[in-house]
Structures are given as structure tokens and as C-alpha cells.
Amino acid sequence: MKRRVFIKDALTGLPSLILVPTILASSCNNSGGGDPTEKTVIVVGAGISGLSAAKKLKETGYKVVLFESQDKVGGRLKSNRSLGVAFDEGASWIHGINGNPITNLAQQAGMLTFETIDESRKSYDIGGKLRSNKAYDDAEDELYDILDTLLESGKSDQSFQSVFNKLYPEKVNDRLWKFFLSTYLTFDLGDLDKLSSLLYNEGEVFDGSEKIATNGYDTIATYLANGLDIKLNQKVTKIDYTSSKVKVTHNGGISEADYVIVTVPLGVLKANVIEFSPELPNTKTTAIQKVGMNCVNKFLLTWNTSFWDDVQYISYTPETRDKFNYFVNVKKFHPTVNALMTFAYADYARQSETMTDAKILEEIMVHLRDIYGSDIPEPTNFLRTKWQSNENAFGAYSYTAVGTEMRHFDDLAEEINNRVFFAGEHTDSDYFSTVHGAHLSGIREADKIIDLR
Numbered sequence: 001m002k003r004r005v006f007i008k009d010a011l012t013g014l015p016s017l018i019l020v021p022t023i024l025a026s027s028c029n030n031s032g033g034g035d036p037t038e039k040t041v042i043v044v045g046a047g048i049s050g051l052s053a054a055k056k057l058k059e060t061g062y063k064v065v066l067f068e069s070q071d072k073v074g075g076r077l078k079s080n081r082s083l084g085v086a087f088d089e090g091a092s093w094i095h096g097i098n099g100n101p102i103t104n105l106a107q108q109a110g111m112l113t114f115e116t117i118d119e120s121r122k123s124y125d126i127g128g129k130l131r132s133n134k135a136y137d138d139a140e141d142e143l144y145d146i147l148d149t150l151l152e153s154g155k156s157d158q159s160f161q162s163v164f165n166k167l168y169p170e171k172v173n174d175r176l177w178k179f180f181l182s183t184y185l186t187f188d189l190g191d192l193d194k195l196s197s198l199l200y201n202e203g204e205v206f207d208g209s210e211k212i213a214t215n216g217y218d219t220i221a222t223y224l225a226n227g228l229d230i231k232l233n234q235k236v237t238k239i240d241y242t243s244s245k246v247k248v249t250h251n252g253g254i255s256e257a258d259y260v261i262v263t264v265p266l267g268v269l270k271a272n273v274i275e276f277s278p279e280l281p282n283t284k285t286t287a288i289q290k291v292g293m294n295c296v297n298k299f300l301l302t303w304n305t306s307f308w309d310d311v312q313y314i315s316y317t318p319e320t321r322d323k324f325n326y327f328v329n330v331k332k333f334h335p336t337v338n339a340l341m342t343f344a345y346a347d348y349a350r351q352s353e354t355m356t357d358a359k360i361l362e363e364i365m366v367h368l369r370d371i372y373g374s375d376i377p378e379p380t381n382f383l384r385t386k387w388q389s390n391e392n393a394f395g396a397y398s399y400t401a402v403g404t405e406m407r408h409f410d411d412l413a414e415e416i417n418n419r420v421f422f423a424g425e426h427t428d429s430d431y432f433s434t435v436h437g438a439h440l441s442g443i444r445e446a447d448k449i450i451d452l453r
């Protein structure tokens, strides 16, 4: 799936004080001076933004320690290999390989990729009715035209959905249109009833093909983490920047450093998991509130044999929007694996997190049986994600909600007192919501610290 393809198209406390630094005692006990070897940095979060920042700072001579709340690095680069194939629970694709820094990083790290072709697809309607390519392509072309012009009717206080519904009432209940809005907008961006009608096409894209990771996107995280001082299972709960050394509270201990880079997801900032002392400036808290955090969930189903079309994508257009309407044929890049990956978005994704495995499977199988017949086999295995309730993310990625202004992404990136820095996908106004955006944000913050020498 081409990420935001239409953009391209259009543009051509006290007790803990007593516990003072245990973990960081050896690596973060220096102060002052312009020599980086004297300076200490704590990076909060070992996702790609934190790892990229830490690697660059370490290579420049800083003493860097990462605190990561989970028992593994990578954050939203999360590959589950329990079924013998890498199921990427978070990011799967390098979106646009030309000039994309992840292209090189993937090569260096040994992350294998496969080019997914958008045109390799079949679209089915209810009743298993195969849709003609022409019907699909015509609607797609019309969608791009609408996305080019809807902005003119956009209002700062109105969602994409309210403007679209007013302009195109005849399309609101059309199943193909529901599918397009779901997979081309909600998947990449966010809930249509909250998505800004003015900023839905913001952000930049890289040219070139889409490549999906085949041996796990976390290969990049493992590569970046090599040689870094990473403390796992260390949830950070407080960052105190009242004095010249920043104090970071994590699992009952406090560690100090000259600089701290906070890379936790926007959802974690919204949930106030970390107490800042003094409180964060208003510009920052406003931006945390205004920028949206969406939800996308992914599901992998495996079978002993395949029964589906030999194409990359199988789409289905049910009445319920955002519900298991799009299947990635995993067999295309793992010929010996009979698996399909499907998705839920926005409120249906959140709702799916309260459903049992059996219920989810039942709902997915209703769609597949409608396409391929009632005698298709039951899946042998199944994996699922729950990004909304994941306490290390509280959502999937950031988007431009009603009330968001593009400067809010810059406010999220703004450092405080040249001591506390912020990185993460949600801090990159050009490439928010992506792996490359997160990576570039980490490099950006490392450079800011290096420039202070």
C-alpha cells in the first residue's frame, strides 16, 4: 500500500532520591566542559529514534545510556517469529525507497525486503463478487481528484468525514468508497471523524517502490543497538530538570545526566506516564493534546494450504468500515508460508482489542468465506496486536487531527533549556508516523546536542 500516495499524486519523590544512581554510576557521572567524552546523555526509549540518537552520540564520544521500559529494543519495530515467519506487529514497509534513509540502514543491518506491487490485487464485494479492475481504478482516480480538491472546502474545526459527507453524500454508504476511505486514509492517517479536513495531506513522501521487510523490521533495531549501553525493563516515570544535571527516575532508581532525550510515543506523553518537573511548557502540552494518535491493529492467519488468489493484495468491501477489509498475501514473499495478514483501523481497531481470539477469527473468516466459499479450511494459527492498550505506545502513530497545526509537530520537537530533548515519529513535521521520520528525529536531536559543544 502506497503511503499517502495521493500527496505524491497531487504534487507530483524523596524516597527514590536516596536510591541515587546505581545503574548510571559508572557511565553518567561527569559534568561540564566542551569535550563530549565528559558529557553524559540518557535516552528514554529504545525504539528507532532513541537508538539512532544514541548511536550517533556514542560515535561522537558521548557517554550514553538508554532506559527502555520493555524487555526488548525496537519499540514499534516489533517482529514476532513464534510461527516461524517474521510477523511485524508494528512497521512492515519502507515507504518509498529512493532517498529514504531506511533503505541504506536496512542494507547495513541485513534486513531483507520484497517489493510489493499495489497493482497486484483483486477486489471483492459482498457475495464474493469480483469487482472489475476498471470499477476499482475509476473510483481510485476519482478519490485522488477529491483528495486534491477537498482541502478547498476544509475548515479548521471540521473533520475530513464531516466535509466529505457534506460534499459527497451519495458515496457515504457506498462499500467501495468506504473501503477506499478506510485503507487509503484511515490506515495511513487516523479516524476520519477526527482527521483534520485542512491537514489530511500534510507531510512529505519519498519516491520509489514500497518494500516490505521479510525477515523482521526489528533487524534494524538489533543492528543499531549493537554496542550501546541499554538498560531494559526500566520504565521512566519522572524527569526532573530543575538543576544543571537532569534526574531521571526509573523503576525506583534515579540516574543523572547532562542531557536527556525523551523518545516515548505520543500516546505515552498523552497518558502522562512521565512526570516532568518543572511541568512541561504550555506549547508542549498543547501540542501533545492536539496532535492525534491513531490505532491500527494487525492480524496474521496461517493455514496448511493456500486457497486464495495469487496476488499481493486481496481487498473486500464489507458494510462495516475499517474491518478486515484488506489482506496481504504473505505467500508472495514467503513462498512456503500459507499466511494472510489483515488489519483493523480506528474505532474498529480499538473495539477489536476487547474481542476474544475466537471472535476475531470468526469475523475474519466470514469475509474470507464470502470470497472463497464455505468449505475453506480453518486457520491453523493466529497472531494479533493490541496497540491501543499497549502501555508502551497507547496507539499506533501520530496524525493531523482536527485542531492540529503543523507547528505542533515542531513544538513536540522543541528542546527545553538545552537539557531535555524530544525525538520520535511524532516530532517530525515532514515524516511523522513513519520509521524514517522517527530515525531522522533521533539524528536531529543528537545533532542538537553535538552542536552545543
Ligand SMILES: Cc1cc2nc3c(=O)[nH]c(=O)nc-3n(C[C@H](O)[C@H](O)[C@H](O)COP(=O)(O)OP(=O)(O)OC[C@H]3O[C@@H](n4cnc5c(N)ncnc54)[C@H](O)[C@@H]3O)c2cc1C
Pocket: 044, 045, 046, 047, 048, 049, 050, 067, 068, 069, 070, 073, 074, 075, 076, 077, 089, 090, 091, 092, 093, 094, 095, 234, 235, 236, 237, 263, 264, 265, 268, 273, 274, 296, 297, 298, 387, 391, 392, 393, 395, 396, 397, 423, 424, 425, 426, 432, 433, 434, 435, 436, 438
Ligand atoms: C501497526 C503499525 C504499523 C506501522 N506501519 C509502518 C510502516 O509500514 N512503515 C513505516 O514507516 N512506519 C510504520 N509504522 C510507524 C513506525 O513503526 C513508527 O513511526 C516508529 O517505529 C516509531 O519509532 P519511535 O522511536 O518514534 O517510537 P517507538 O518505536 O515506539 O519507541 C519508543 C520506545 O519508548 C519505550 N517507552 C515507552 N514508554 C516508556 C517509559 N515510560 N520509559 C522508558 N521507555 C519507554 C517503548 O517501549 C519504545 O521502545 C507503523 C506503526 C504501527 C504501530
